[in-house]
Amino acid sequence: MLIENYITSHCTIGHGTVFKDGKHLFENKEADLSGFLLSVYQHFHLNYPKFYKMDNLSKLGWLTAEILLKDGFEKDNYRPEEIGIVLANANSSLDNDLKYFATTKDIPSPSLFVYTLPNIVIGEICIRNHFKGEHAFFIQDTFDAGFIEKQVDCLLDNQILQTCVCGWVDVLEQEYKAVLFLVEKKNRGNSVLFSAENMDGIFTIFDII
């Protein structure tokens, strides 16, 4: 039996730009990464004091999830355990690892150490949205859409999850990119089929602008 799942929303943050569902929402190419992330937070009028203590990987993933899920995602249609997250990146938490390691010469910082794991960004998104379902963080050289598709289809088609946020969140120093997809079982009208090909198409949006 072939079960179809749908990308009901997607959000991309990279190159100083924010796109949601193909629409250009915000741009700030002047700032460094920290300044850019703060400008995104302010532009979208987000109010979440925990944001300020996050490392850049968590800030990037959290912001992308905020914009992905605002306007349209009906969280109340699901139980917390039915919502999951599958993410991947190339550099794990190395961006923050370097910052933590610099503190070990003097006084090691527990508040930086806690971000020395890539899955902390999943934890931050779960805390914010009260998601309690299955999740996993994979390390890949480059975004492997085919692998992510199989992982998410397995979770949805076996009724382990009813909806899943998946994609890529990567930061290393000033290089960064986040692309998140909201995958649901129902077509919301403007949805596209959840497939590796469609994810790859959305993932490379910056290559065509």
Added chain:
Amino acid sequence: MNEKDVFVVADNVLTPLGKTTAENFSKLKQNISAVKLHHNTNISSQSFYASLFHKDESFIKNGKGYTKFEQLLIASIGNALQNSGVDAKDKKTVFLISSTKGNIGLLETEINNAELQKRIALSTSAKLVSAYFGFVNQPIVISNACISGVLGIMTGMRLLRSGQYENAVIAGADVISEFILSGFQSFQALSAQVCKPFDKSRNGLNLGEGAGTIILSTQKKHPQNIKVMGGSVSNDANHISGPSRTGKELGYAITKALQDAALTPGDIDFVSAHGTATIYNDEMEANAIGLSHLQSVPLNSLKGYYGHTLGAAGLIESIISVQSLKEELLISTKGFEETGVTSSVNVINGNLPLKARNFLKTASGFGGCNAAVVFGK
């Protein structure tokens, strides 16, 4: 869910206690711990308790070009593959690696530049180790804090159930570096003695190095009859570095893992707990065990022998528990004397002869992650 049975066909545990599963189990039967007091100024100005390999220990014959982390993986996988009947080069074989910090220790000895950053990336290690054995499929790397090992087993199980592959080689390793040690010290999470899981006087964890490999297969030709029967993962959605106060979320993962295995709590003969010996982990875990109606089931933690081996822990502890099924002997919880958790759990503090059919393995970690996996005959 696809009803394909997933069998455990071979395994290896590589720790300071021994280089094979059998060597490790024989030491555990004698309740010998690898956790010792170390004065190693290369990684810490203060002395500390941990389970570490001897600094001159070699793991493979020609280790040139491979870091200690990669050598541990190669040695463990090599031993598990031997006589397993599973061919690494078969296109139906998939290779998975679990680790929390991999080669992060290179920051301490090498100059930080783009080349080093590439060398530290877990996918670089995965490619090197994969090429060593000639795996043909792209290796899968899981880095999900302290549930990485259990999540590796679950991911492998699901890939086999789906029919995409017939064999899965799942390996995990972590090496204790100044980076990791200083972090846990900064958290004041380390015990000033050999750790005491679930005990009244427990005061923190020990860190440990090691590797574990488990080989799973759906092929009927393998003679073993122990299966990975089901698994589940959940998130606390509560705090990034502190576990849930209630244990409800780990409890949920346990319930779902049992459902996935088509078993009930009454079918579980023992529990291999995460049992890190921190105040909060053990308290949360005991709550979750109680919520899952497993409070009277014999339970152990192996952290008093190995410390917390991070990304390898779920693999090492699952494999030792599989050995317990085979040898009908549950290993004592070293360090446990008097219960120190609010919810009653049946922690064993002496080796227990046990004809068991099924066991549950649990794990939890930073980021609020919980995992539960069920093995059985």
